[in-house]
Amino acid sequence: MSSSSVVLPWKNQKITFERFMDFCLYDPGQGYYTTQETIFGPQGDYYTSPSTHPLFAHSLVSAFVHYFELLARPRPFHLVELGVGEGFLGRDILGRLKDGYPELFDRVEYFPVEVGVDLPERIQGIVFSNELFDALPVHRVRVRGSEVREIYVSVGDEISEVEGEITDPRILEYMTTGFKEWREGWEYEVNLRMVEMLKDLDRRIDSGVVLTVDYGYDWGEYDSRDRPHGTLLCYHRHEVISDPYLNLGRQDITSHVNFEVMEQTGSQLGWKSEPLKTQRRFLLDWGLEERLMEEEAQGLLNSERMEERLGLKTLLAPGGISDTMKVLVQHVRNF
Numbered sequence: 001m002s003s004s005s006v007v008l009p010w011k012n013q014k015i016t017f018e019r020f021m022d023f024c025l026y027d028p029g030q031g032y033y034t035t036q037e038t039i040f041g042p043q044g045d046y047y048t049s050p051s052t053h054p055l056f057a058h059s060l061v062s063a064f065v066h067y068f069e070l071l072a073r074p075r076p077f078h079l080v081e082l083g084v085g086e087g088f089l090g091r092d093i094l095g096r097l098k099d100g101y102p103e104l105f106d107r108v109e110y111f112p113v114e115v116g117v118d119l120p121e122r123i124q125g126i127v128f129s130n131e132l133f134d135a136l137p138v139h140r141v142r143v144r145g146s147e148v149r150e151i152y153v154s155v156g157d158e159i160s161e162v163e164g165e166i167t168d169p170r171i172l173e174y175m176t177t178g179f180k181e182w183r184e185g186w187e188y189e190v191n192l193r194m195v196e197m198l199k200d201l202d203r204r205i206d207s208g209v210v211l212t213v214d215y216g217y218d219w220g221e222y223d224s225r226d227r228p229h230g231t232l233l234c235y236h237r238h239e240v241i242s243d244p245y246l247n248l249g250r251q252d253i254t255s256h257v258n259f260e261v262m263e264q265t266g267s268q269l270g271w272k273s274e275p276l277k278t279q280r281r282f283l284l285d286w287g288l289e290e291r292l293m294e295e296e297a298q299g300l301l302n303s304e305r306m307e308e309r310l311g312l313k314t315l316l317a318p319g320g321i322s323d324t325m326k327v328l329v330q331h332v333r334n335f
Helices: 017-026 056-070 088-100 102-107 170-178 192-204 219-223 259-268 279-285 288-297 303-316
Strands: 013-016 077-082 108-113 123-130 139-144 147-155 159-164 187-190 205-217 233-236 239-241 252-254 325-332
Touching (some): 013 017, 017 139, 017 147, 017 252, 056 088, 056 102, 056 123, 056 205, 056 288, 077 088, 088 108, 102 108, 192 205, 279 288, 279 303, 279 325
Parallel strands (some): 077 108, 123 205
Antiparallel strands (some): 139 147, 139 187, 147 159, 205 325, 233 239
């Protein structure tokens, strides 16, 4: 354990990793998301697509206009953003709707929702998120023979990990859905909060679309890579760190989204999923390249916009952030 001003509320106890991660990220007085002044961009710990380039919102708005028509132009048209962060994305989306689609904008009711805050009731429209689900606290498990053992955090003079019985039978359900093969000694993350959030959305959406942008994988991609220690990663001052027990309350802790589980959960609820795409493919499909060409033709990419253009190159670079990010669109009672 590193030197840290964080005081853990447990002593000589073992707790689930989910509980530990929840405290480190969301504790009101000591958590990463509740105490860090700057998280995104060059002064923060990592970049997100909206902080890399404001044209990220352009492709989302193009998609939103399409789904607005698909939903028969509802009034009001709800836009529910989960995990608002510093508000870049919502601001850019609303600005582009106001300037380019005033009729749609007049129908919009925008709801920024942070983790732990109740969602609006009776949603008709789009629920969208960018790098939310990868920041939800997860259980961690390790396969021993034919048994799944939960990884606990033991809090004493030092922090250590111990294995024990699983705390929730839903963990086995998640493992069965999300991983077609369990490998001896491998560690896996189990995001039960993601499943519960999707079920909560189903109770609240009358008709709409759930659009998720996040780091993640389906089973085929996960199985093709060597992941004996799972996908848990931490970020601190633009450095990737594998140890979640360092910099307590001062580093982000994430795990990749299991889109296999997200799709299967939606299917069980009666949702229909579009094919999973890379973020790069999604942005290009919804007109980002054409928009850039328009700006070039209009002479909008002057010296003041060159920094944004470099950000766009970062956003669309093959093998970069937009190839490792995925986009899943799920339809809820609108087909």
